[in-house]
Amino acid sequence: MELALDTRSRLSAVPEAGEAAAPSTDVSDSDLLVRVAERDRLAFETIYHRYVRSVYGLALRRLRDRQRAEDAVQETFASVWRSASSYRPERGPAAPWLYAVARNAIVDRLRARTEPTSEVPDLPSSEPGPADRAESSFVAWRIHRALEELSAKEREVVELAYWSGMSQSEVAEYLHIPLGTVKTRTRSALSHLSGLLEGELA
Numbered sequence: 001m002e003l004a005l006d007t008r009s010r011l012s013a014v015p016e017a018g019e020a021a022a023p024s025t026d027v028s029d030s031d032l033l034v035r036v037a038e039r040d041r042l043a044f045e046t047i048y049h050r051y052v053r054s055v056y057g058l059a060l061r062r063l064r065d066r067q068r069a070e071d072a073v074q075e076t077f078a079s080v081w082r083s084a085s086s087y088r089p090e091r092g093p094a095a096p097w098l099y100a101v102a103r104n105a106i107v108d109r110l111r112a113r114t115e116p117t118s119e120v121p122d123l124p125s126s127e128p129g130p131a132d133r134a135e136s137s138f139v140a141w142r143i144h145r146a147l148e149e150l151s152a153k154e155r156e157v158v159e160l161a162y163w164s165g166m167s168q169s170e171v172a173e174y175l176h177i178p179l180g181t182v183k184t185r186t187r188s189a190l191s192h193l194s195g196l197l198e199g200e201l202a
Helices: 029-037 041-063 066-086 094-114 130-148 152-164 168-175 179-197
Strands: none
Touching: 029 041, 029 066, 029 094, 041 066, 041 094, 066 094, 094 152, 130 152, 130 179, 152 168, 152 179, 168 179
16 A cells, blocks of 8 residues: 655655554664564654655755755655565664665666757767776676775764765754764764775776
């Protein structure tokens, strides 16, 4: 079943009476996503309310258009509902996974805005060829593997900054840790990544 969403901080399709009790506010995001994968609508409502404002803010900063940002938010949470079963708690916290979903929805809106509306003359394609795509895929795979070799705390700050576009101050606020701690973890993570990838991606 698909859920109809709006972007005014609520679900337009709310759980029916008699369903399981709403998850407590201290339930982790990871546990909520696992429950969403099992089609728990109350868990979905909880994670929606936890993230809708930050996802909307991210979309608005990137798209600079309220309607497109609202569309991106709706597509983000529709995708979360459809794809929660692909989330693996053992691979990391829920926030980077959710922001990756949001990033994809935002990129889709950016592409839609820049697509030509009329035919254009045939020109040599600027799209990467098979060799370039293969190289890009390898680079993305190797970086992903390198991230998995970081400590959980280091990986968390890097993923939040990359996927959500958060500043270090925003990461500190989101994780409820001092800004200095975020900076230290980020420097350590980048140093480790540099060592892990040295010579491989030159």
